[in-house]
Amino acid sequence: MNDYSMPFSTAVGVDLALAAQWLIRGETVAVPTETVYGLAANALQASAAAKIFEVKNRPNFDPLIVHIPSFDAMPDFAENIPDMAIALARAFWPGPLTLLLPKRSNIPDLVTAGLPRVALRVPAHPLLAALLDILPFPLAAPSANPFGYVSPTTAQHVYDQLGGKIPYILDGGPASIGLESTIIGFEAGRAVVHRLGGLPLADIENIVGTVAQQLNQSSNPAAPGMLKSHYAPRKPFLLGNVQALANAHPRHKIAALLFQPGQELPDHVAVYHLTDSGDLREGARRLFALLRLLDASDADIIVAELAPDEGLGQAINDRLRRAAAKS
Ligand code: TXA
Ligand code: MG
Numbered sequence: 493m494n495d496y497s498m499p500f501s502t503a504v505g506v507d508l509a510l511a512a513q514w515l516i517r518g519e520t521v522a523v524p525t526e527t528v529y530g531l532a533a534n535a536l537q538a539s540a541a542a543k544i545f546e547v548k549n550r551p552n553f554d555p556l557i558v559h560i561p562s563f564d565a566m567p568d569f570a571e572n573i574p575d576m577a578i579a580l581a582r583a584f585w586p587g588p589l590t591l592l593l594p595k596r597s598n599i600p601d602l603v604t605a606g607l608p609r610v611a612l613r614v615p616a617h618p619l620l621a622a623l624l625d626i627l628p629f630p631l632a633a634p635s636a637n638p639f640g641y642v643s644p645t646t647a648q649h650v651y652d653q654l655g656g657k658i659p660y661i662l663d664g665g666p667a668s669i670g671l672e673s674t675i676i677g678f679e680a681g682r683a684v685v686h687r688l689g690g691l692p693l694a695d696i697e698n699i700v701g702t703v704a705q706q707l708n709q710s711s712n713p714a715a716p717g718m719l720k721s722h723y724a725p726r727k728p729f730l731l732g733n734v735q736a737l738a739n740a741h742p743r744h745k746i747a748a749l750l751f752q753p754g755q756e757l758p759d760h761v762a763v764y765h766l767t768d769s770g771d772l773r774e775g776a777r778r779l780f781a782l783l784r785l786l787d788a789s790d791a792d793i794i795v796a797e798l799a800p801d802e803g804l805g806q807a808i809n810d811r812l813r814r815a816a817a818k819s
Contacts, residue, residue, distance in 0.1 A: 498656035504647050504663050508623055511662045515540075515627060520547055522636045522650045523623065524664025525615040527588045527672050527690050528643040528780065529650050530559070530633030531658070538600040541632045545602075547657050550639040555605035556632040557590050557673070559615050561624035569596050569630065570610055574678045576700045583699050586616035588669050588690030592677035603632050613673055619664040635672060642723050642783045642815070645670050649784060670777035671807050676703070688807040690776065707810070721817035723780075725787035729794045731816040734761075737795040747791035749782060751775065751799050762791060772804040779808055783815060 503510075511521045515532065518540040523532045531548060534540040535558045545552050558569060563581050566573065570593035577591050595610035604610050615621065624631065635643035636650045644650045647663035654661075674689035676696065684704045685693060697703055730737050734748045738761045746761045752770045757763055764782055766775040786794045796812055799805040 500656060500659040502651060502655045502658055502661060504651060504661045506619065506663055507660075508619070508626065508662070511623055511660055512626055514659045515631070518543075520544055520658050522644075522647070522654065522658060522661040523617075523620050523631070523633060524647070524662060524667065525559075525617045525620055525633075526668045527615075528645055528667055528670070529636040529647065529661075530557075530615075530620075530631070531636035531650075531654070532559070532631040532633040535559075535603055535630045535632035536598055536600070537629070538602045541600060541603050544632060544634060547654060548634060548637070548639050550634065552602065553605050554634075554639075555607055555611065556603050556634050557611040557613050558599065558603065559613055559620070559624060559631045559633055561621065561630070562586075562614055565614075565630070566593075566612060569599055570594060570612060571596055574681075576678055576683055577676075579699050580676060580683070580696065581614070584691055584695070585614035586621065587614070588616070588671070588673040589613065589696075590673040590675045590687075590689075592675065592686065609677065611675065617664050617668075619662060623662065640722055640724060642725060642780050642787070643672060645777075645780045649781070666777075666781075668777065669773075670779060670781075671804070671811065674807070677706075679704075688810045690804070690807065692803045693806065694803065720814065722814040723783070723811045724815050724818050725783050725794060727787055727791065727794050728819045729796070729816045730819055731796050731798065731812055734795045734797050741793055744792040745790060747786045747789050747794050749786060749794065749796035751797055761795075762789065766799065766808075770800075772799065772802075772808065775799055775808055776804045779811060 520533045572594045590611045590613040592609040599610045645667040669690040671690045674691040675687040677684045683700045799808040
């Protein structure tokens with residue numbers, strides 16, 4: 493009997509021509525980026541982009557980032573581009589920065605969830621850059637995880653959850669940054685951050701001055717991606733002082749995610765470290781893989797502590813807080 497919810501036997505590899513063929517046929521393909529793996533489809537074809545929502549089980553009020561090959565392609569999909577956006581794109585593309593810009597009419601409303609702005613990004617991963625160069629269209633791509641779950645940073649993570657649902661996973665190795673892009677919009681002549689991410693705010697402020705914050709808008713359709721509970725493991729996930737949290741649950745199996753080595757914890761606690769020596773880039777790179785590992789472990793409860801609240805630590809802490817929001 494056919495299982496129509498599993499329409500594909502998913503292949504994994506580095507075949508750019510094959511990935512391009514599926515995309516040209518209007519199917520979805522998982523692609524590596526320097527931030528996290530994306531689930532890509534033709535951004536100019538609504539019926540192709542619609543499959544992304546279907547595969548991810550993503551509500552259609554949550555718009556998709558459009559990945560373009562280069563800075564020069566920006567005016568093909570956006571108009572009235574502010575000078576600040578140009579300056580940021582010149583400074584940080586290709587890289588982990590997404591810009592919200594007034595959309596051109598060639599971007600289907602489905603992709604922007606009916607919003608007037610399109611999210612554009614030039615990704616830095618060489619395999620995806622090569623794919624975008626050979627395709628005649630840009631790629632809409634959210635993170636390649638079921639809606640609400642932890643984002644994938646390896647091809648295996650994608651396969652574990654979307655295997656059978658998509659035809660191909662382009663394997664570009666582990667993501668080098670490990671956190672999604674920083675999302676910046678522009679309002680009343682100011683840059684506004686909508687999502688903290690792989691590009692630290694201080695780098696952005698070096699170019700455009702102080703950036704206003706508009707985070708955590710749990711039901712605001714202007715920034716739907718900032719749902720309060722997101723990136724969430726299935727197990728209860730508690731954030732705070734790990735020692736106190738572990739002591740409060742003496743009869744449970746606890747997995748603890750510490751920022752770095754150095755703390756003694758009781759015997760019923762399995763200890764994991766986000767970093768070996770406190771390097772925030774290492775922590776960003778490892779965060780999502782560790783959340784998956786802990787979620788798959790035999791622990792009843794996951795407890796974690798925040799990273800130092802500076803640089804990439806702010807984005808790490810944002811993800812930890814959202815992971816804990818439903819528990
Ligand atoms: O690093 C990344 O940004 C990764 C890789 C694959 O590029 N993509 C990613 O996509 O994280 P996603 O869909 O998981 O998160 C994109 C966020 C969503 O929260 C969405 O609501 C917001 O961007 N977004 C996308 N288009 C938007 C728009 N037109 N207006 C406002 N927010 C938008
Ligand atoms: Mg996502």
